[in-house]
Amino acid sequence: MSQPTRAVLAAACLAIAAVLLSISAADAQAPKAGGTLRAALRAEVSTFDPHRGASGSDHMYLYPVFDTLVRFDEKLNARPGLAESWETPDPKTLVLKLRRGVKFHDGTPFNAEAVRFNLARAQDKQISSMSSELVSVQDVEVVNEYTVRLRLKAPDASLILAFTDRAGMMVSPTAVQKLGDQFGRTPVGAGEYRMARWQAGSEVRLERFADYYEPGRPYLDAIVFKIIPDADTRVSALRSGQVDFIMEVPAQDFAGLKGERNLRALEGPTLAYWRVFLNTAKAPLERKPVREAMNLALDRQTLLKTIIFGLGEVVASPFPAGYWANNPALKPWPYDPARAKAKLAEAGLPNGFSMDMVLEPTPEHVRRAEAIQAQWGAVGIKVDLKPMDLAKGVQSFFRGKELAAANYRWTGRPDPDQSVRAMFHSTGFYNPGGLKVPRVEELMDQARATYKLEDRRRLYQQVAEVVQQEAMDIGIYVASSLEAMSVTVQGYQQNFLGKPVFRGVWLQGK
Amino acid sequence: MGRFLRRRLLAVVPLLLLVTSMVFSLILLLPGDPAVALIGMEDASEEKLAAIRERMGLNRPLVVQYASWLARVAQGNLGVSLRTGQPVTEAIRERAPITLGLALAATAFGLVVGVPLAILAARRRGGVMDAAASGLAAFGVAVPNFWLGSMLVLVLALHLRWLPATGYVSPFDSAGDALRHLLLPTLTLGASAVAEVTRQLRSSLGETLAADFVKTARAKGLAEGRVVAKHALRPALIPVVTVAGLTVSRLVSNTVVVESIFALPGLGRLNLESVLNRDFPMLQGAVLVTVLAVIVVNLLSDLLYGFIDPRIRYG
């Protein structure tokens, strides 16, 4: 054919291609309904009963099944959930206005009566594992079908965010009464998905709840959680297409996954940070210069680069950057072994001292602890590593108070008050030596008593300053939450808790 | 045959009693508070711990605990996992077939490779095959199978990418995938099986082939193949069947490592996990079932032995 004809033909082809591309691109934005998401999780759910369960690994399973009174966004700010709004007419009263038209999976309507049932159950010491979170609630009154009034013993701002977690998960009262102990295996909530099948040790299948109050949601037909404890197996399962989503990707595999064309690898900050818990009742840890020395002797940047291949951030405050309670002005401890030695001499220990440290026995934990051990060894602090399984470690260190230090990760809590109280209050469970700094406790109490976010933020920033001044914390780094998924998975967002939430997820091209 | 059977079965009873009491008492050696195993990093009250101790019966005297435990075991109740609350028998039932399949595959591999190898080696004493077979056997016994497994993974899965490195796919989901996932573990496990079979069969076959009755058969003009198959193999199999006991035990030990490396959710790995998790009902159950399986296999091989060799039956 002639030249001009060819040119026109080519242009026409290009035009058609462009149109097609733009159509498919537009298509790519709109969520599609249908499909089953297969996600590989590290641990199996211990029980589907949100009040009885105590394991931090349960949440991924619970979120789809149980809607909470308050929802959290990716930065862990409070958002309306089953409670549309809330207000505090006076500091000791919290009024929740509930959403209408919500049903539990068994058809029971969700209302104030259900909320009262749930809160009573959550406060019941015989059943509940987290009754301590609701300790300030004196009584729960049903004002009308969709309004609940909580009378508090003392002002408690931590309640709102506590309601984004187990304390706020709503179970169907009729189901609980009917199923009793079996409820943990056949749960009934008001979430987007209902439980279809639980094959112990292998997988859990959740199916779409057709009567969910938000029309058109959820997008997926079903979610299947496959239990794959071994990290390498999770990675190869994703690679081979056996699953669509994996969590807790090992740091050394992350770069490899990022490079694969049909996979997407996400790295995001979390509240969880690695630290050394101290039992300040064990000499010489009660002396501030000793704790300062321990902080100065750690080369956090190198630890970050070598232990988790740089996939994280060095911490300066108990809350990471980007979190509302973070103190952006605070700088991490400098790496200064000479000054560390000087501090030890100042404390009367020029030749250093010995201490033991508990850790989990898995290779990742051992590796990190050995690196810390070597850095402290360089300034004369001789660490005797004591690997023991988590339960025994918790028992020996936090309850038995037998050992000097523990190298664990602080997994984070929905509300900052829960974190700082547990770690830095003299009565905190995670402060076994009972280190008491009155100023910090004052600030904490103030922050809990006010409901204004700005005030709370300011107070927590001050808490972080005092914590650093008094060297109460030996924080190391935040290990980024590493997750990977097939490119067909759309609409997924990481969150600061590091626990995957699949709300709003849809699958493309399935 | 009947009397032999009865005698053998009766002899197993005291063994079972001893074994079960050993399994039971082993767990009591565990230090640490098992009640805490349920809780983890979260806060838990003393009342909850006491309640769990009550539920598990951890406060009663030892003999009573053993007797009631044994009674429950006899009824098929092995308790529930401290970790997940799943009944132990259920967990074992789910995972045992995987280990069984793996063990059978490895044994088959061992026989398929080991028997011809042994025959070839025995036929020419002192020849190249003989030396190679004995070298292989020596290697197979000395090789740490976690190393062998790692090497296989390194070469075949990571470098050449022919096979997947870890994981288990049920044959019901995808036969092809299941096979691919089982190949490396079978090879690893089978290596020691090949070594054992070759070693035992080669020496016993060698003896038999040199024996008079075989010389007679050869003199009678029978073809070499028939000599081996008909006359030498049967008596030579006797020590192999005897070795089956040792082999099974060793094989089961090796499954722990192989299942660990290849992330197969089998019984061997269940033993390991329950040790690491301090999940003592699960550990008791897993160890018990494993040992019982070994005892049963030994018993069967004993009976088979008696069946093959009449001298044993009436001896």
Next chain:
Amino acid sequence: MGEMRLALRRFARRRMALAGTLFLALLILGALAAPLVSPYDPLRQDLARMLTGPSPAHLLGTDDLGRDVLTRLLYGARLSLGAACLAVAIATVAGVPIGLVAGYLGGRIDDALMRVIDALQAFPALILAMAIAAALGPGLFNVMVAVGVVYTPRFARLVRGQVLALREEPFVESARAAGATHARVLARHVLPNVVAPIVVQVSIGVAFALLAETALSFLGVGIKPPEPSWGTDVGRGYRFMRLAPWLVFMPGTAILLTALAFNLVGDGIRDAFDPRQSREG
């Protein structure tokens, strides 16, 4: 004594056994001299240089915390080999007397003892060792005890079998007739004749114990960090195999060669004392 010399000569004639002995001699020498010979401290970390391959500075490369692999291999020999030897020692000290008593006294005592031994042997070795090691807790000593207990039946049976055969021998009967006590007979007449098979079993036992200890450490039930042990190093290296395969290959090969050497030496000793049994293998 003439028998010893004869046995020695027979031993020297087997090439494999000699090779094994040579290897072990070098290994033990290296292990003992580790503090003098090693280029670095086994715990010395060089985080900036982690996971590097063999190089002039680090002949066998570095591990995941920048520690020198060669050094850890030498020091690991001390720990792993030491643990294996001591485990066998425990098995010997426990098993030999049991075997002696059972074989010599016979009857009910023999029955009872052998039943317990049978029960112990019914457990697959690694599973029993794992359970005991876990019960006692991590650490070198506990692993040794666990492996020792697992291996005890081997010695008990061996010695018992030997004693049963020897019991009927004329020299034993005459010793009894001369008025010697049981203990004396055992110590003076029986035991010396059992020594050779025990030595063979010890050699083979060390190979077994080494494989068992390293397997336990690999699985995470054995020696605790950061002590260098061949087994734990293989276990740690496994996670980085994609990036640094030498971490698994080096200690693993060391284990393999050492176990092989001990087996060959054991076979050699057996053949040296009783060439008729040479085909057992």
